[in-house]
Amino acid sequence: MNFIVLDMEWNQPWPGSPSSKKTLPTPIRGEIIQLGAVRVADGQEAAEEFQVMVRPKFYRRLNKRVSKLTGIKEAQLKEAGIPFPEAMERFRAWCGEDPIFLTWGFDDIMILRENLRLFRLPEDWTEKWFNVQMIFNAQTDGSTAQKALKTAMEMFGIESTRPAHDALGDAYHTAQICARLDLQRGMAEYGKALKSHEDGFHGAELPGCIARKVYYGYAGKEAALAAMAGAENRCPVCQRQMLGSRWFAQPGHRYMDLATCPEHGKFLIRVRLSLQPDATIRVSRLTYEAGSQAAEAYAHRAEKAQPESVKMRSRRRSRRRTEKTVE
Numbered sequence: 001m002n003f004i005v006l007d008m009e010w011n012q013p014w015p016g017s018p019s020s021k022k023t024l025p026t027p028i029r030g031e032i033i034q035l036g037a038v039r040v041a042d043g044q045e046a047a048e049e050f051q052v053m054v055r056p057k058f059y060r061r062l063n064k065r066v067s068k069l070t071g072i073k074e075a076q077l078k079e080a081g082i083p084f085p086e087a088m089e090r091f092r093a094w095c096g097e098d099p100i101f102l103t104w105g106f107d108d109i110m111i112l113r114e115n116l117r118l119f120r121l122p123e124d125w126t127e128k129w130f131n132v133q134m135i136f137n138a139q140t141d142g143s144t145a146q147k148a149l150k151t152a153m154e155m156f157g158i159e160s161t162r163p164a165h166d167a168l169g170d171a172y173h174t175a176q177i178c179a180r181l182d183l184q185r186g187m188a189e190y191g192k193a194l195k196s197h198e199d200g201f202h203g204a205e206l207p208g209c210i211a212r213k214v215y216y217g218y219a220g221k222e223a224a225l226a227a228m229a230g231a232e233n234r235c236p237v238c239q240r241q242m243l244g245s246r247w248f249a250q251p252g253h254r255y256m257d258l259a260t261c262p263e264h265g266k267f268l269i270r271v272r273l274s275l276q277p278d279a280t281i282r283v284s285r286l287t288y289e290a291g292s293q294a295a296e297a298y299a300h301r302a303e304k305a306q307p308e309s310v311k312m313r314s315r316r317r318s319r320r321r322t323e324k325t326v327e
């Protein structure tokens, strides 16, 4: 089996910048600027390595958050980066026949495909891939939560020997995790693992949840919550913008708010924020019926609320990085 552990870093336009207003032929969540890969054999330590820097074509200005997170400088990309089509040609040649990609999380393959599509390059060679997180969970604690790479490394007692948020560094550490997993079995049982993950997402929600949607690309917590209380605060029945009341912070970067549609009444909104590898915020949003238990919990919380609002908390600017945590 030709297993290739893949990790990438990607750039995004700064919100509000001219680049952010560009309409691309096909949408991308980020433009790939660095790709790292490690070939692994089942049950063996990492072997061959591959890495390439890509000079961005569409979002040429390097987002300062991305730069800070990855340590990559714009000048470096200009100097050492090669055009994406050339990088892909090299990478495919290195991958060889029938690669099976292993990634930490669901995002990398999706972003890779978006970039290939944008450059009108074939995508079919990325068809076989597995999210190692799912295999890791199935073969360790059986949880359905997606863990940060760092957490998984700690669970396996793997020392960090390479830089984090560096494509090859992350790929290398992921490969070390792969070496401690039964990949063949993981692949055979992947469907089951994926199913329990999906069920986990829904099953873990309280009854009365009527809608679920994921949003990407917010610059920070404030922007994400503002969008969730504003433009994206849509009535699940008529899609009109609803009025929010007040966000209550809950553990795990979660917030809840009671929203009102003038026609369809109240709905409880629960959101969970997670920091993406490119330093933007992803929001998972759940909408509950007003009569649900979850909504009653909100009412109870609102009743005895202390004056500790989200705004006050956010002033502390304790932006803790949750590395590669998707959910």
Ligand SMILES: [Zn+2]
Residues within 6 Å of the ligand: 235, 236, 237, 238, 239, 240, 261, 262, 263, 264, 265
């Ligand atoms: Zn409505």
